[in-house]
Amino acid sequence: MSTDNPLLDLQGLPRFDRIRAEHVTPAVDTLLTEANAALEKAVGAEVPADYDALSAVLDVATERLSRAWGAVRHLNAVLDTPALRAAYTENLPRITEFHTRMGADERLFAKYKAILAAPAAQSLSAARHKALANAVRDFVLSGAELQGEAKQRFAQIQEAQAELARRFSEHVLDATDGYALYVDAAELDGVPDDVIQSAHAAAQADGREGCKLTLHFPSYFPVMQYGRNRALREKLYTAYVTRASEFGPAERDNGPLMRELLALRQEEARLLGKTSYAEVSLVPKMAQSPQQVIDFLRDLARRARPGAERDLAELRAFARDELGLPELQAWDMPFASERLKEKRYAFSDQEVKPYFVQERVLDGLFRIIETLFEVRIRPDEAPVWHPSVRFYRIERPSAGDAAPELVGQFYLDPHARAGKRPGAWMDGMRDRWARPGSGLQTPVAHLVCNFAPPLDGHPALLTHDDVQTLFHEFGHGLHHLLTQVDDLGVSGISGVEWDAVELPSQFMENLCWEWEVLQRLTAHVDSGEPLPRDLFERMLAAKNFHSGLQMLRQVEFSLIDMRLHAEPGNETRIDAVAAEVRAEVALVPTPTFNRFLNSFSHIFAGGYAAGYYSYKWAEVLSADAWSAFEEAARSGSVLDVPTGRRYRRSVLEAGGSRSAMESFKTFRGREPRIDALLRHQGLDDGHTPAA
Numbered sequence: 001m002s003t004d005n006p007l008l009d010l011q012g013l014p015r016f017d018r019i020r021a022e023h024v025t026p027a028v029d030t031l032l033t034e035a036n037a038a039l040e041k042a043v044g045a046e047v048p049a050d051y052d053a054l055s056a057v058l059d060v061a062t063e064r065l066s067r068a069w070g071a072v073r074h075l076n077a078v079l080d081t082p083a084l085r086a087a088y089t090e091n092l093p094r095i096t097e098f099h100t101r102m103g104a105d106e107r108l109f110a111k112y113k114a115i116l117a118a119p120a121a122q123s124l125s126a127a128r129h130k131a132l133a134n135a136v137r138d139f140v141l142s143g144a145e146l147q148g149e150a151k152q153r154f155a156q157i158q159e160a161q162a163e164l165a166r167r168f169s170e171h172v173l174d175a176t177d178g179y180a181l182y183v184d185a186a187e188l189d190g191v192p193d194d195v196i197q198s199a200h201a202a203a204q205a206d207g208r209e210g211c212k213l214t215l216h217f218p219s220y221f222p223v224m225q226y227g228r229n230r231a232l233r234e235k236l237y238t239a240y241v242t243r244a245s246e247f248g249p250a251e252r253d254n255g256p257l258m259r260e261l262l263a264l265r266q267e268e269a270r271l272l273g274k275t276s277y278a279e280v281s282l283v284p285k286m287a288q289s290p291q292q293v294i295d296f297l298r299d300l301a302r303r304a305r306p307g308a309e310r311d312l313a314e315l316r317a318f319a320r321d322e323l324g325l326p327e328l329q330a331w332d333m334p335f336a337s338e339r340l341k342e343k344r345y346a347f348s349d350q351e352v353k354p355y356f357v358q359e360r361v362l363d364g365l366f367r368i369i370e371t372l373f374e375v376r377i378r379p380d381e382a383p384v385w386h387p388s389v390r391f392y393r394i395e396r397p398s399a400g401d402a403a404p405e406l407v408g409q410f411y412l413d414p415h416a417r418a419g420k421r422p423g424a425w426m427d428g429m430r431d432r433w434a435r436p437g438s439g440l441q442t443p444v445a446h447l448v449c450n451f452a453p454p455l456d457g458h459p460a461l462l463t464h465d466d467v468q469t470l471f472h473e474f475g476h477g478l479h480h481l482l483t484q485v486d487d488l489g490v491s492g493i494s495g496v497e498w499d500a501v502e503l504p505s506q507f508m509e510n511l512c513w514e515w516e517v518l519q520r521l522t523a524h525v526d527s528g529e530p531l532p533r534d535l536f537e538r539m540l541a542a543k544n545f546h547s548g549l550q551m552l553r554q555v556e557f558s559l560i561d562m563r564l565h566a567e568p569g570n571e572t573r574i575d576a577v578a579a580e581v582r583a584e585v586a587l588v589p590t591p592t593f594n595r596f597l598n599s600f601s602h603i604f605a606g607g608y609a610a611g612y613y614s615y616k617w618a619e620v621l622s623a624d625a626w627s628a629f630e631e632a633a634r635s636g637s638v639l640d641v642p643t644g645r646r647y648r649r650s651v652l653e654a655g656g657s658r659s660a661m662e663s664f665k666t667f668r669g670r671e672p673r674i675d676a677l678l679r680h681q682g683l684d685d686g687h688t689p690a691a
Helices: 021-043 051-078 082-103 106-117 119-123 126-141 148-177 193-205 217-226 230-241 255-271 277-282 290-322 330-345 349-355 358-373 464-481 503-513 515-521 533-541 547-566 574-585 601-605 614-633 641-652 660-668 675-680
Strands: 181-183 211-213 376-379 390-396 405-415 425-430 433-435 439-441 444-451
Touching (some): 021 051, 021 106, 051 082, 051 106, 051 425, 051 433, 082 148, 106 119, 106 126, 148 255, 148 601, 193 211, 193 217, 211 217, 217 230, 217 330, 217 444, 230 330, 255 547, 255 574, 255 601, 277 290, 290 574, 290 614, 358 464, 358 515, 405 464, 425 464, 464 503, 503 515, 503 614, 515 533, 547 574, 547 601, 614 660, 614 675
Antiparallel strands (some): 390 405, 433 439
8 A cells, every 4th residue: 555645654653744634634535445345344244253353354444544543633632733623624524424333333233242142252351252242332322223313313413522522622722822911020920930931932932022921731820829910810810711712702612512512412312212411421431320420429529528618718817817818719719829838838839840850750750660560661763743742662571681572652742832732631542452464563652741841941840730740641651551451442441431541540640749759750950959858748748738629629520510411401501500519519609700611621522521520430449559559668668569560460451351340359359448538638537438
């Protein structure tokens, strides 16, 4: 096959440096033709109801399509251009239509059921059996049992949802990129010097005087956290929470899209015979019902509320008496909280930032992963989409003089820039797979963050929150990369219940609070000295500062999400549902103009619909898993290799080949308990909590 089109060169790694918008449609044309031909062949008599035979025909073709389209989707998220966006928009409906049609194909569904029901299925490996069972389940969720007009309507709904999610995400990106505020340096009193320097450089790049502030987090949040100019904080806060809403350009308003998305999801649920979309969403998850999730969240809120009330009362008194803020507003919260934390603990986030030099943090992180999980991380070479992107390989040492075994590879894109979607995420570029006729395919991942870039030759510095974000995304990456499962669909994070997929990511965050670990991560940008022990102790003392308020905030978001999707008709009362949830669990009043949901990409464009609760659900698992390392540290090191080996084999290597509960019980020897989470966040009320 001709490789003039880099998207059709699927032998190795994507040629990101050569992919252009004009390559997208011709590549999709070719790969869709191949995939459609494979589908027709797979459902015919020529291909028997056999796992390997079906995979050799259908999986090979569809995986090629998914990898090429994944490269396009990735570039659209990290290097958005008008031409690429147009190509993505043009082809998204075609990709969606194919996958919807294949997922609902009665002939293919029948063949999968036949494989699973055949006597030979009893001899299949546990991983293959799980992959088949998941496939049969997903056919039902994809409308394979629907007939006639219902099936046609289901397909229309899938295409419409994909288009609406695309537009939602683009509106958030455009609203974020489209805002700039130019101010004099004098208006940035209290803001850290490095942030001011970056803002000044950004203004100069635009040919403007003063400093340029944006809604990208490395610019926005330091002003909210440290800036003494209250009017400036209010202006930035207002711009941030009204992104993609009716308060901005009408063409970027996500309000209508949210209503339409919710209505379509409920219609999809009705077609599938479910009461609500939340019920559909929970079928492949650990949680059994929307009410179970709601009860779980309300229990967390109940446990967090007493401490949160005390914290808020203290913060209001401090703001009134020492900051001259008689009425604490939403745009005052980060500033007042930071000042109170500085007073109570003699600790500031800004004080530790010079110790977290990005390169030192990365080196320390790699050494920790190497120690705990018995692998090696080495720089590698591959075409990249931006000069700041790095590429690495993970190897497992072999015995004697044998060459090390390649485990996986990953791209790291650390810095914020225009045209890059906000936030941080891990995405699988390629899955581990015993590809029929080609041998073992090793996994590849994208790790994407939005940290402040280096300025004027100075090293890039991270906040401690940035460090936790980096470790979080690496947890996802390790789940994808260290898998030892060879079956497509259940290797790595594929097939893992969505409400357990955050276990490895949140697990890694715990490392960021260990003295033994921080010694390896820190070196002052000027002196090279590691983080002083007394500064660490102050940081640790401040760890659970306002943890109750933070817990209530996450419960608020999760309850809003679940209620929007569990109660049909709520598409017409989105703001009312948000107000009801806030009245129930929130302590801090939300301004009436706040339109946070309009940029809540997790649930409207990111796969977390009726699933945002997963962060708290999985945190129960991750906190309990981390307790095993705390137990090991009592007689040795928190970086205990035998415990790391058990965790790697039980959780990371198993991927989605078995239920998350089975993997957890294999590691801990029992079901998870909530007490570790409450203890870690300083919310343990002294009673034995329910499991």
